[in-house]
Amino acid sequence: MSIKNLGVDDIPIAGGKAANLGELTGAGFDVPPGFVLTTESYDYFMEHNDLTGVLESTMKDLDVNSDAALQEASHTIRTAFEKGTIPKDLEVEIVEEYKKLGKGKYPLVAVRSSATAEDLPTASFAGQQDTYLNVSEPKSLLICVKKCWSSLYTPRAISYRASKDFDHSKVKLAVVVQRMINSEQSGIMFTIDPNSELPHIIIEAGYGLGEALVGGKVTPDTYVVDKFHRKILNKRISNQSWKLVRGESGECVRCDVPVDKAKGQKLTDEQILELAEIGNRIEMHYDRPMDIEWAMEGGEMYVVQARPITTVSVGNDSKGSKEEDNKMESSRTILVKGLGASPGTAGGVVRIYNEGMSLDIVKQGDVLVTQMTTPDMVPAMTRAAAIVTDEGGMTCHAAIVARELGIPCVVGATDATTSLKEGMEVTVHGQMGVVYEGVEKNEEKPAAVAVATSVSVPVTATKIMLNVGVPQKATEYADLPVQGVGLMRIEFLFTSYVQEHPCALIEQGREDELVNKLAQGIGIVGKAFFPRPVILRTSDFKTNEYHDMKGGAKYEPKEQNPMIGWRGCSRYVTDSYRAAFVAELKAIKKARDEMGLKNVWVMLPFVRTVDEVKKIEKMMNEVGLYRSRDFKLYLMAEVPAIIFMAEEFAEVCDGFSIGSNDLTQLTMGADRDSDILGKMGYFDERNDAIKRAIGHLIKHAHKKGVPVGICGQGPSVYPEFAEFLVREGIDSISLNPDTVVKSISNIAAAEQRLLLEAVRSQKR
Ligand code: PEP
Ligand code: MG
Secondary structure, eight states: BGGOOOGGGGGGHHHHHHHHHHHHHTTOOOOOOOEEOHHHHHHHHHHHHHHHHHHHHHTTTTTTHHHHHHHHHHHHHHHHHHHOOOOOOHHHHHHHHHHHTTTTTOOOOOEEETTTTTOOOOOTTTTTTOEEEESSSSHHHHHHHHHHGGGSSHHHHHHHHHHOOOOGGGOOEEEEEEEEESSEEEEEEEEOTTTTTSSSSEEEOOOOOOOHHHSSSOOEEEEEEEEETTEEEEEEOOOOOEEEEEEETOOOEEEEOOOOOOOOOOOOOOHHHHHHHHHHHHHHTTTSOOEEEEEEEEEEEEEEEEESSSSSSSSSHHHHHHHHHHHHHSSOEEEEEEEEEEOOOEEEEEEEEESSGGGGGTTTOOOOEEEEEOOOGHHHHOSEEEEEEEEEEETTTHHHHHHHHOOEEEOOSHHOOOOOOOOOEEEEETTTEEEEEOOOSOBBOHHHHHHTTTTTTOOOOEEEEEEEEEEGGHHTTTTTSSSSSSEETHHHHHHIIOBBBHHHHHHTTOOHHHHHHHHHHHHHHHHHHSSSOOOEEEEOOOOOHHSSSSSSSOOOOOOOOOSSSSSSOOOHHHHHHHHHHHHHHHHHHHHHHHHTTTTTEEEEOOOOOOOHHHHHHHHHHHTHHHHHHHOEEEEEOHHHHHHHHHHHHHHTEEEEEEEEEHHHHHHHOOTOHHHHHHTTTTSSSSSSSHHHHHHHHHHHHHHHOOOOOOOOOOHHHHHHHHHHHHHHHHEEEOGGGGGGGHHHHHHHHHHHHHHHHHHHHHHH
């Protein structure tokens, strides 16, 4: 059967290699012409020579861990295959198809195995079976076909299948016979950087036939191309002193590369970009990152193989890093385990902090170990190399602040404050959620800004915003490729600049001081991002957190459940807190009017009723803040009430921002700070109930022409959640600084997929 009649659906009969080549031919890519002997031919040959019996008796009770046994079994089976005869009618068909490739003459062909379990997304069987090059006449072609079939039973292939739990009898072999490309240049291409998972196309190119390069015998040039901007980012030119070429009678021979060419660039910039474009199109066609082999002959670029990349995981972690993690786990003593809440690895001296102690005990580079962090601990947290807490879930205070600071954090570690001892040297692994004994040498920091500024990112239709906490970090983060700040939590200004309860300051006649300090912090962030909008969220401390601020005890009631207590908007409309909220508004007004920062807008947290929003807008008007083209009022969608009443709330605001941390907590009835529920999986933004709530909000807000964004940490943590949001039509996504670059690529890819699906469904 001709390759061009195949597609990916034919993997079961044509094997991955042939089916993919057929798919590519059908999609208009230049693939060397050829034909395939499907698994039907394999079965026919097996039957004709009664090979099933040989197979069964040899494989039965085979000890796959014994090298000698593997060798012997392989020899027995392969000999039986190669001594077999191809049925006459099949032989005639093969020779006929072969002749067609040479337009009457016998052409040089490659005979390539195409196993039905090869080139599948989950398990790369690459290189497990044989390939024969430069086959030049019918007799050797038929011998090579049999050798290909028998190569399904090399010792290596048998043990590989055993290790992956593939049933031997289910794996069959198709064979591709394809016109040889006499390549002047050849190589491979990855449509994603398999190490960093950045949106780069990595091309390796060398002179001559690809076998030397694929087999690692020569060092190729490496080019890195920015996938979205079609720009060459980096070139590493190798010194290739020899290459493989086709000899007189078709065999591969080694020949020297002239000195001046050896050190030269193997492909021109134009060719690099042309190849990258092919890579991009192939990835678009398959809708996933691909590993491609290519060859160039007479200036024509051919695709000789393409398969999905199997080493890039869909989630946040690459397979490589997981393997590293496992290696690390087995070689180190784990002291405590919890939830990995902020990635990175860092070591230092343990400082156990208990309530009432001076925060000064935490010195630069220490590992802060405490029951749970509170907002007043932020100054000490900024000095810590890593944070470990007994309590807390993925969105607790420690987790949020650590992510913002770019330091590793493990939460919900149960007894860290007792298991770890003051002064101990430890390493915190924030991804895996473990603390090891001793200080790890190769620390890995999530260097958000360093990555972001050296990398170009795709433009997305979804607005990309940033979650900013500590104002001191704003100038650094302003270099990130974002369109503004989607969430600036004012609590960080209280902990960094004010450090006292606002009501205490007001009662002492120090309102101006309060306003000035808040305005100073707002100014730093507003200026750093100017003219991009900075959405400042007014205070959302809970009573227990306010209570712990200097002078707070007098103003804060003791609540049983502060998380669902007197927080957010409900405070602003209460007489006992109103003045403190007005001070926040005055600080915003000051930043906008006196500092000229018209990019500072307002967002209200923990909104429960339309009525309170109306009252708050009135208070804003009273200090001179009016909603307009350059002053927007956003509402956080955290309490399910706002979801159900989306259209009513849409009448009183300029936009919604989903607080998925609280929305998950309240929809699932799962305390976000509960390590128990977190570990049991109850607190998970990807739950269908939350997704349905979000879909409902977007639909109804859009009906009223009001945009919806998200600032909870869900899309920063789960790429598939970000994709879900894109599919639902979210307008903006606000991300944690450490995940901006990677998330933008995910979001862009999701948008492309969506577009492609729309185009395809239109064509149907
Ligand atoms: C949220 O609830 O998702 C949110 C962003 O607010 P916070 O985490 O500060 O409660
Ligand atoms: Mg919230």
